[in-house]
Amino acid sequence: MGIGRRPMVGYLYILPLLVLLGLLSVYPALSVLWMSLQSIELANLGAAEFAGLKNYLLLLKSTSPTLGEALGLSFLFVFVSVVFHVFIGFSLANLLAIPWVKGKNAWRNLYMISWVAAGIVIGYTFRFFFEPRAGVLNYLMRLAGLAPRSWAADPKLAMPAIIIVNIWRGVPYSLIIETAGLQSINTELYDAARVDGANAWQMLMRVKIPIVKDFLLLDIILDTTDTFQVFETILAITGGGPLHQTETLALYMYNQAFRYGDVGRGSAIGVVLLAISIVFAVIYIRFFRPGKEEL
Amino acid sequence: MKKIGMMVFVLSVFVSFDIFAWGGGGEKPITLNVAVRDYTLDNEPPWKTGAAAYQKLHPNVKIVFEGLPYDDMRNKVLIAVAAGKGPDIAYVDCIWLGEYASNKIIIPVTKYMNATPALKNDLYSPFLAGATWKGEIYGPWSHTDVRTLVWNKDMFKAAGLDPEKPPTTWSQLREYAKKLTNPSKDVWGFGFPAFASEGSLDMWYPFVYQGGKGILSDDFTKAIFNQPHGVAAMQLYYDLMWTDHASPTDLIGVEEGQHTDGFDAGKYAMIIMAGTNKTNDAYADLTRQQFEARVGAAPYPLAPGGKVATGSGGWIIGITRDAKNPDVAWDFITSVLKTDNLVDFVVADGDEATYKSVVASPKYKEYLPQYPVRFGLMDSTHFRPPVPEYLKIADALLNAMQKVLTQKASAQEALNEAALIADSLLAQRKW
Incomplete structure (x- = not known):
């Protein structure tokens, strides 16, 4: 008798994974939800009091930054980062798929350095990179005859600066997913397209993109949820400044919970982030639900 | 997540x-x-x-x-x-x-x-x-680690200043800083941190204390940094940056520690320093006497009618x-x-x-x-106010400092706004 006739046995096999998932994902999510309904401080974790929606109301009333400002900055940060991640990642994946390109694995490994490095390390590295007096970037700009800029100090430049760092950091992730997508294409399709007279552009638009579109979508969704949570790099480069112009929702949460010790309000911000992630998860599930056309 | x-x-x-x-x-x-x-x-x-x-x-x-x-x-x-x-x-x-x-x-x-x-x-x-x-x-x-004004004696000599006579008043600080500044070489008379971290305020507070009052009232229930002594101290930073052009406008991107590195690299002639920078790499090979021949330390220059104050x-x-x-x-x-x-x-x-x-x-x-x-x-x-709300108050004050230094608000306006936040936080105190 197979497992198909004894479904409980199947569940037993996945039980360890379910327990682990519950411990690592469900429990923290429920905990953060519960803590968001409490008046709870880092210095007084044992004396939490139920506060209802107080933390959410305080969040709506917050002024420095407002919830709307932090959300707006987050969406800007995420949108621009993800667009460039996917575009550059897909472009690099195509370049590395060209048959005559040598050392493909070496290139891929090289790209991965920025992905595997800790965000805080990257943040501090770029903080010195952007430093106005002794920073490498301004040094190079002076060599090139350009005027040095105040990368982390100028309210207009700080957000672009951290987005550039985040783009550099996140491209390898897209590269890996897009590479997997391109490798899933049967090469006979290329041959057939060439026989039909397709040029490189038509090959890209009518063969590659239609086939890898699910990979692109997966990349966009996972990258979006991941980028919403980036805070350590921003913390190191700008600290959320100047004038809170780089204080995204994730950094706002970190500051409230761990810098100011207001765990209740930090949790409320965490719930907002969780809700955003759930929205993207729902989109993901809708597009990838069982029964959908497979590659 | x-x-x-x-x-x-x-x-x-x-x-x-x-x-x-x-x-x-x-x-x-x-x-x-x-x-x-x-x-x-x-x-x-x-x-x-x-x-x-x-x-x-x-x-x-x-x-x-x-x-x-x-x-x-x-x-x-x-x-x-x-x-x-x-x-x-x-x-x-x-x-x-x-x-x-x-x-x-x-x-x-x-x-x-x-x-x-x-x-x-x-x-x-x-x-x-x-x-x-x-x-x-x-x-x-x-x-x-006691805060002092430190200065580069070689830069003083090069600017025609007596290397053994640091500025002792705010007006002297501004005057010396202007003389020491050479923007074409990216050299500035006075450097201070204004990055979005509490250390930036820490270097500034002694200018406030010189007015004989602190950051908060003595019973820690009300902000007083928006009173004349605090406004004057904030205005000093503004004047150094925007009136005298003796401090670079990008200091908002410079954290405590980085401004010290800039000093060690000869980019700032004077800074406020927590403790001694003798232990920095730039002076590792120097004896104490050799170090003192290059770097001087003095109390903060005094506000008009102010009294000596520092922070630790x-x-x-x-x-x-x-x-x-x-x-x-x-x-x-x-x-x-x-x-x-x-x-x-x-x-x-x-x-x-x-x-x-x-x-x-x-x-x-x-x-x-x-x-x-x-x-x-x-x-x-x-010392900084030891109240549990201090870090939140510091966030409001930092925002005020950055608003002033980016010319988004006057010293008085920005500090008044921060004081409202501080007072609101202190009104909710549980201690």
Whole structure:
């Protein structure tokens, strides 16, 4: 008798994974939800009091930054980062798929350095990179005859600066997913397209993109949820400044919970982030639900 | 929710399952768990030598150290104490005092201090006050770093200024800074940190204290930094940057530490410095005398009609509420704080002392650069308000500083706005 006739046995096999998932994902999510309904401080974790929606109301009333400002900055940060991640990642994946390109694995490994490095390390590295007096970037700009800029100090430049760092950091992730997508294409399709007279552009638009579109979508969704949570790099480069112009929702949460010790309000911000992630998860599930056309 | 989920998970597990334990002491043998800043364990003194000496006399006491970086020093201890598994002894940054004391993370040690007059009387009086919250003393000090104006003597000479005569007033500071500035070479007369971190305010506060008043009212219930003494201090920064063009406009991107690097690299002729930069790489090969020939230190230039004031940070040694044997913990602390041991520590680590006996020791005098200046400031030092709300208030003040320095608001407007936030926070106080 197979497992198909004894479904409980199947569940037993996945039980360890379910327990682990519950411990690592469900429990923290429920905990953060519960803590968001409490008046709870880092210095007084044992004396939490139920506060209802107080933390959410305080969040709506917050002024420095407002919830709307932090959300707006987050969406800007995420949108621009993800667009460039996917575009550059897909472009690099195509370049590395060209048959005559040598050392493909070496290139891929090289790209991965920025992905595997800790965000805080990257943040501090770029903080010195952007430093106005002794920073490498301004040094190079002076060599090139350009005027040095105040990368982390100028309210207009700080957000672009951290987005550039985040783009550099996140491209390898897209590269890996897009590479997997391109490798899933049967090469006979290329041959057939060439026989039909397709040029490189038509090959890209009518063969590659239609086939890898699910990979692109997966990349966009996972990258979006991941980028919403980036805070350590921003913390190191700008600290959320100047004038809170780089204080995204994730950094706002970190500051409230761990810098100011207001765990209740930090949790409320965490719930907002969780809700955003759930929205993207729902989109993901809708597009990838069982029964959908497979590659 | 990978990162956020993990952060919450770690927090939750620490609280729920109590696995974040320093162990806790039994009856006998006694174990003392001691959480200190990581760098204080880099040298033998004070902790390792102190423990070795103590264990010779008390072989039943086992001492376990944990060295923690700055953020963990607060977060890890608070979480562990909430779980009832905190260390017996923990370093407390003086700005956390109110938060720790009002939440009973650490216990008052007034009775111990009173029973140890030699130690209590050895502390400079501002430091004793800096370890006091609502009439109770919460710990003796480990070490500090007094803020001074430092200047590059070679740059003074090059600008035609007397390298042995630093500015002593605000107007002189502005005048000297202008003379020392050469934007075409990216060289600036005065550098200060204005990055979005509390250290930026820390360098600025002594300019405020010179007005004879502080940041908050004496009872810590109201902001007073928006009064004339605070507005004038903020206006000074604005004038240096925008009126005199003697400080670069990009200082908002420069954190404490980076401005020190800029000074060491000859980009700023004068800065405010916490402690001595003698230990920086730029001066590693210099003797104290050679260093003093290149770098001068002086009290902050004075506001019109102002009085000498400086600021200090540093670490208080607290006994947590989880300490099973507070008497033993105190006994160990006093053993570690013996003068010779402390002298060896501050000299090896490049710190400054808070005890008169250490400051008076020949070895310390020989070690500490610009000794007369630093010694002379010990009684004029101030501390940041130790209230639990301080870090939130500092956030509002930082925003005000950045608004002024980006010309989004006048000093008065920006400080008034920050004061409203501070007053609102203080009105909700629970202590």
